[in-house]
Each structure stands twice: as structure tokens, then as C-alpha cells.
Amino acid sequence: MRYKAILFDFDDTLVDFHDAEVYAYGHLMKTYRVPKHLHDYNRFKTINQNHWEAFQRGEISKSEVLSHRFIETFDTYGMTVDGAEADVIFRDGLATAPIKWLEGMEWLLEKLYTRYALAIVTNGVTDTQERRIARTNLEEIMDYIFISDKVGVQKPHVGFFNSVFEMFPQYQKEDFLIVGDSLTSDIQGGLNAGIDTCWLNHRQLSNQTGIQPTYTIESTKALAELLL
The missing domain is CATH 3.40.50.1000 (HAD superfamily/HAD-like)
Incomplete structure (x- = not known):
């Protein structure tokens, strides 16, 4: 070669990465006491992907991606959260997820x-x-x-x-x-x-x-x- x-x-x-992200999302849901039967990872995955694609197109900043993806996700649950706080919790879950x-x-x-x-x-x-x-x-x-x-x-x-x-x-x-x-x-x-x-x-x-x-x-x- x-x-x-x-x-x-x-x-x-x-x-x-899929397993790590599922773990982190579960960690986030538990922290905010969202009932387990509502832990819809695919809902977050779609919202998250849309935000990162918007970032790659230059439409939003990275900080907006990291916070707004959670604001929008929790809005579908009828909940209001601090997006930056949710991002810290989620990324802590990513960092500690099994490799x-x-x-x-x-x-x-x-x-x-x-x-x-x-x-x-x-x-x-x-x-x-x-x-x-x-x-x-x-x-x-x-x-x-x-x-x-x-x-x-x-x-x-x-x-x-x-x-x-x-x-x-x-x-x-x-x-x-x-x-x-x-x-x-x-x-x-x-x-x-x-x-x-x-x-x-x-x-x-x-x-x-x-x-x-x-x-x-x-x-x-x-x-x-x-x-x-």
C-alpha cells in the first residue's frame, strides 16, 4: 500500500457512537425525570441531525446547535429546559458511556x-x-x-x-x-x-x-x- x-x-x-449516544440520552432523560416510556431517542436523533446540518450550512452557530437541539427536543415533551444545562448533562453522559x-x-x-x-x-x-x-x-x-x-x-x-x-x-x-x-x-x-x-x-x-x-x-x- x-x-x-x-x-x-x-x-x-x-x-x-450510536450506543454511546443512546446511553447519554437515557442519562439526560433520567436527570430530568422524563418517564422511561417516553425516552424516544429517534426523536432527538432527527432534531440533532437537523441542527448539525444547519450548522454545516452556516445557518446557526455551534453554541446554538448544542443548546437548541435540547430546547426543541424537550418542547416536544411539553417541557421547558435550559438548553446549555441540558447539553452539559448530555455530554457528561457521552464522556462516561461504555466504550x-x-x-x-x-x-x-x-x-x-x-x-x-x-x-x-x-x-x-x-x-x-x-x-x-x-x-x-x-x-x-x-x-x-x-x-x-x-x-x-x-x-x-x-x-x-x-x-x-x-x-x-x-x-x-x-x-x-x-x-x-x-x-x-x-x-x-x-x-x-x-x-x-x-x-x-x-x-x-x-x-x-x-x-x-x-x-x-x-x-x-x-x-x-x-x-x-
Whole structure:
């Protein structure tokens, strides 16, 4: 394989984010004493996704995303909450949720560690992501960890990747590969930055975006076959 540096998204690429988010949402509902039969995670998921997409389009700020997603969610329950307070509670749940690796990923990273430069490239809030990553062994095997909140810009913006390239001056763009589960964030980001991309489509979703990855795979095993 001709690549020298592999950039990994974190959530739903290295570890399962869905389970962590469900855990955090349950933690939030319990804190606000919402009856368990009303814990509709899918309701929040839709509202949350709509807010992040609006942020990516530049229509709202990140702080508005973090608070308004909960104001709107609780409004559907007929409740009024402080959105910023709810966000702190939710992110504390994320940070303390059990870490669940994607099948075979921890083994694969240990193999890749001796062959490539490795980095995490993740969108998220610094405190939350650092607390979650600290509960894995990733700090020991990653050369760098890039969190959008700390970088100052999110994937897919090219500015995020420019910050990555600055830390790897020994490599050219053709030496990089980004691996991620999100077409609009990871893959589009790689395309914007001019590097090869690998869509880890482990949920077997259909691609209706027009975004074309360099590689499309559906399992960690397939990623191992590509990189080892």
C-alpha cells in the first residue's frame, strides 16, 4: 500500500457512537425525570441531525446547535429546559458511556501502528472527545489527535485538513488516506483537501449524495485487507 499516513474519524469509525449516544440520552432523560416510556431517542436523533446540518450550512452557530437541539427536543415533551444545562448533562453522559470498539478495530490499529503514521480527525467538543479518547489506548498509538473544537473549524472544511498537513510536513497529499463513516464530513472533507478517501460503510447505507470515495468498504476486515 502506497500510503504513509492514515487519518481516522473517531465516532462510528473506531468506536460505536450510536450506543454511546443512546446511553447519554437515557442519562439526560433520567436527570430530568422524563418517564422511561417516553425516552424516544429517534426523536432527538432527527432534531440533532437537523441542527448539525444547519450548522454545516452556516445557518446557526455551534453554541446554538448544542443548546437548541435540547430546547426543541424537550418542547416536544411539553417541557421547558435550559438548553446549555441540558447539553452539559448530555455530554457528561457521552464522556462516561461504555466504550464499544467496532469489531476488530482495536486489533487492526495495533497492526497499523508499526506501518503507518496514524491520527484521529474528529468533529466534536474538546472536553467530551478528550475524555472519551482517554478511556481507550488511542493516545499511545496515535501520532496526533485533531478535534474540530480545538482546531477551530470542522470537517469537511479544508482548513481542518490544513492543520493536519502542517503537523506532517514530511508527507505529500498523495501519502494520506482518510477513513470514516460519514460521506458529508469525512469523505467530502478528504475530497476538499485533495487526499484519498475510504468510506467505512459498516451500516451498509446507500450513497445518495453524489460523493464518490476512493474506496468503499463495509467491515474492519475489508479495511485490514486494504491496508495490511
